[in-house]
Amino acid sequence: MTRPSELTRERIVKAAERLFAERGYDGTSIRAIVAKARVNQAAINYHFNGKDGLYREVLLGAFRSLTEHQLARAAETHEMPRELALAAFIHRQLRPLLARDEASRHIRIFNWETVRPTAVFRRLLTEQSAPFMGMATDLVRRFLPEADHRTLVVAAIWLIGQCSVFVRNREQLASAPVLLALDESSVEWLAETLTGWTIGGLRPRG
Amino acid sequence: MTRPSELTRERIVKAAERLFAERGYDGTSIRAIVAKARVNQAAINYHFNGKDGLYREVLLGAFRSLTEHQLARAAETHEMPRELALAAFIHRQLRPLLARDEASRHIRIFNWETVRPTAVFRRLLTEQSAPFMGMATDLVRRFLPEADHRTLVVAAIWLIGQCSVFVRNREQLASAPVLLALDESSVEWLAETLTGWTIGGLRPRG
């Protein structure tokens, strides 16, 4: 077996990830991808069996990267007091607000999927979302020790949603009329504010 | 001036709204629209000056309908105790979970826009989102009477985000592995649960 084509594959995946994140699956043409990657047009079919196969590759990478960012800290989070663990979780979820990096692109790809889920994505989700959801569920369980399963799941989604609304809409929120500041200290303050509200919400009350 | 074409316009807008909601702007072809509306292909250019013009029409209608859905109740909400007002707001925001109706389609069209905002939408947002955001801000202000402007805006977004994460991802959440039930009583319970957590979060604590 001979494999001198790894470079070409990597260039294609890298270019495709950027374009899929920016324009979505339908909005990205393979001609745009090969132009950015500076490879021949037929290379995508040769290496990935078409546009679908390439998209699957990109989606897998995005999913791994996004969940691993949290899951890598799952163990140490579990050792912290629940309030600190929650703060750390929220802080990490808000991280794409600051970084115009790979993570932002991955979030963007997922945003496309929430409006028009592809078959590839659906399968990926049912196969691989369990660890991440489990981490969020474990976290809220420490605040709601007697809640039933449904309540815990909803609380986990609630927690994730509080963060994702800012991440997802960061471009709109940063411009008029909201003009939300997104520098490091502002995001820090945002994370702390959200943490406070979340703890208050999950705290038992009479 | 002669105007026997209102029927054609309405059929086109109605068909386009459904298709744009389901597939987004790029994913909807004018051939699909005219097939669904059962009008001639050139009718879209004749009546709306092209696909862009038609989309603008649909977007305007969606925006009006959605904001009016909440804003129509703004006055009466203001007369209610703050806890009940918040519950009513959340309940209305979660409504698309139940109804496969016009409002649900309009929310879906907006979901497309958060991924790839069109110029039309950006303008619409800066022009007309103020009343809606103002309503949400007024609502949270009743819980945070001494908060500064930034905190109030973030709280309003936080409130909206808590609801939208369920609406936006309803299809994924309803299927495995989450299997969130979306019948009437379940949504009722969800609204009450979210209301409780939100009140708890915004309530002052020592």
Added chain:
DNA sequence: TGACAATTCAAACGATAGTTTGAAAAATAG
């Protein structure tokens, strides 16, 4: 009714989409 504007229609336009082709080039194995 006749003249004219508004509306509908089938057909075609140019552009771009994803994919396929078959040969040239490069890399590997014997």
Added chain:
DNA sequence: CTATTTTTCAAACTATCGTTTGAATTGTCA
């Protein structure tokens, strides 16, 4: 070096896209 496989390449293929065209039809007003 030779034989063989892997990889690249330019070009073409088929399908669909949004839009335009110009004639036919319909509706309105004088």
